[in-house]
Amino acid sequence: MESNVIEIVGMGGFGKSLADGLMDKYKLIFSSRTEGNYRGKKIYDSIQAANRSVDIIMLAVKPSIVLDILSNIKSFKGMVISFAAGLRIDQYEEVFDGRIVRAMSNIAVSIDEGCTVYTAGSKCNKKDIKLIHEVLNVIGVAEPCKEDDINLMTASSGSGIAYMAKVLDIFHNYLINNGIGPELAVRIVNQTMKGALGLSSHGNSYKSIIKKVACKGGTTEQGLNVLDNGLDEIIGKALIYTGKKCCDISKGVITDISTGVGNGMSTCELDVKDDRD
DSSP, rough: OOOSSSEOOOOOOOHHHHHHHHHTEEEEEEESOOOOOETTEESSSSOOOSSSSOOOOESSOOHHOOOHHHHHHTTTTTTEOOSSSSHHHHHHHHHHOOOOEEOOOGGGGGTTTTTEEEEEETTTHHHHHHHHHHHHHHTTTEEEEEEGGHHHHHEEEIIIEEEEEHHHHHHHHHHTTTTOOOHHHHHHHHHHHHHHHHHHHHOHHHHHHHHHHHHHHSSHHHHHHHEEEEETHHHHHHHHHHHHHHHHHHHTOOTTTTTTESOOOOOOOOOOTTTTT
C-alpha cells in the first residue's frame, strides 16, 4: 500500500478525515487554496501532481470548483477519485481525459469506519478498479454501485452519519436535561446504539429488534406510539431532499427547501421507494 502516493486536494473537514484515515497507510501530499500544516505535513497552495510522482488524486472540494480543477490537470496520468456530491461521471469526462472515479463517503473514514460507494469512469480498467477498492476499503467498507444510486447513498451514508448523530444528540440532551452528567450520558447513548448495531450484525432485522423490545402495553410501546406519529415522514423527507440537492448540484440549480422551488425546479427524479404508500 505504501508504494502508492496519494494527493488530497482540499483540506477542509472531509479532506482532513481522509488524511487521518490514510496517514499511516500511504504516502500523502496535501494541497489546498492556502498553505498550511496538518499533522506535521505541509499543505501546499497548489496541486503538486504535475511536479511530483502522484498515483492518485483525491478531490475533497466543493462541487462548484471540481470541474475547474479537472480542466487544469488534464495531463495527469494517474487516477482521480472525486468525492464531490451531485456531479456525474459524464460531467467529469467532458473536461478530464484521464481515469476518474465518482465516490461518496463520510467522515468516519478518519477512524477507518467509513462507508464508501463508488462508480468507475469509462476509462478505468480492471486493475484500476481493484486499486480503487483496495484504497477505499482500508478506511472502512467500500462498495461498488450503479452511478444512479450514488445520490441515494449520499443521503443515507454521506449525510446520513450526521442525521444519526442528530438522533443521538437528542437522546444525549434528554439525559443531561434530566440531571445525568454529560460523560455518563455519552456512554449510555453510545452503548445503547452499539447494542442495537450489535443485534443487527447478529442477524436481527431492525423491525425484529423493535418487536422484541416493545411489549404490549409497555413503556417502549408508549414511546413508539409517539414516534410513529410523524418520525418516518420527517426522516424520509430529509433523505429525499438530500438526494434532490445532489441532482440540483449537477444541474446548477439551488432549490429552496421551504417552497420546493428555486432557479427553475430541478427535473431530476429519484427512484425513491416509500414504504408508507
